[in-house]
Amino acid sequence: MNERQETIAKRLDPQANAELWGNWKWQLRNCIRSVEIFEEVLGITFSDAERAVLQTTVQRFPLSITPYYASLIDPEHYREDPVFKQAFPMPQELHVQQYDMADPLTEDDDSPVPGITHRYPDRVLFHVSNVCSMYCRHCTRKRKVGDVESVPTKQTLQEGIQYIRATPAVRDVLLSGGDPFLLSNAQLEWLLQEITAIPHVEIVRIGTRTPVVLPSRITQELVTMLKQFQPLWVNVHFNHPKELTAESAAAVAKLADAGFPLGNQSVLLAGVNDSVAIMKRLVHQLVKHRIRPYYMYQCDLSEGLAHFRTPVGKGIEIMENLIGHTSGLCVPTYVIDAPGGGGKIPILPNYILSWSTNKVVLRNYEGVITTYQEPERYQVTRSDQPWDEAMGDTQATHPVGVGRLLSDDDTAISLVPENNDRMGRRNGRG
Secondary structure (H helix, E strand, O other), rough: OOOOHHHHHHHOOOOOOOEEEEEEEHHHHHEEOOHHHHHHHOOOOHHHHHHHHHHHHHHHOOOOOOOOOOOOOOOOHHHHHHHHHHHHOOOOHHOOOOOOOOOOOOOOOOOOOEEEEEEEEEEEEEEOOOOOOOOOOOOOOOOOOHHHOOOHHHHOOOOOOOHHHHHOOEEEEEEEEEOOOOOOOOHHHHHHHHHHHOOOOOOEEEOHOOOOOOHHHHOOHHHHHHHHHEEEEEOOOOHHHHHOEEEEEEEEHHOOOOOEEEEEEEEEEOOOOOOHHHHHHHHHHHHHHHOEEEEEEEEOOOOOOOOHHOHHHHHHHHOOOOOOOHHHOOEEEEEEEOOOOOOEEEEOOEEEEOOOEEEEEEOOOOOOEEHHHHEOOOOOOOOHHHHHOOOOOOOOOOOOHHHHHHHOOOOOOOOOOOOOOHHHHHOOOO
């Protein structure tokens, strides 16, 4: 507990000490939920006009910051501070653009039962909690923040489990929210017992921001309970090197030491991490702490996030300066989560310059142009051999999209958009 943390703790609770500061339940009880308390705790004073606008923002998009995360803010230069920008409401959030959407990823439309989003063939996202220790200002699910009616009941969770049980194609379940680690150990254990008992579920993943904003939640009791359910993967959400503190490092070390593979999902945010130098420092620090950079997301089109969005070109620039310039282990996949529910679309710089019948012309990270010789003879491997059947792959799926056009086992020669005018005329509709 450093001096700044002690000052914040005492301002929130005169009885606070290092033991309480390190207790995640104390942290939750003392979350900063108003502009006035934030001013008092951080020693910051807003003008009356600014405070009035901030109050209006909080009425629409609620405020909640853990004391721990607030302690990372530099009160002397808070307006430029990357932690402040992620945690504290800004008037720009009220500037909803015409292309902003409450549910840009159409999660609700891809929900066969409450709590389940089934977008990809072999995996589902399971919304198991609507509670977060901190309300990130860039949250793609801002529509649900603070909405008590969105908190899943046990009956809702049971319906989701039943859907997974009745859908053999699902081999991968991602627990999300909210934050699953804001459930009690007993609740989380019950969920994991139910899900991992389903024969066709091969892995479970948990998405959490607690190691970043509430590292004290990663207790030894939690880790011991989770170890029952291997293989279990944990994805965390660090956006800036400043968030990798001694406390957060200790939290992720407990998870890594317990054998959980760790991945990180960052969001590219204007004024926070939209810099080659910052992103390179972040991915290096992540790998140092045994966290694999997994995704770098383009900021979604959720309501009130316009001030956080960068041009896609900024993300390409960052990737251009990561790929080849540092270890492949440090390079995340840059994705746009397609509006309308199209899923994650990877975005990369162009490395194939051209190709012919026998050669592919490529360039590397230095700008060196080279060629790759294609094989003169190539025999396609068939997928209907006896040994393939003997391996018992009961989850094989037929190709879709462009993969269908590339398949040697499919007769499709084109993909035609729905309501295509030319096809309509052929069929007598136009």
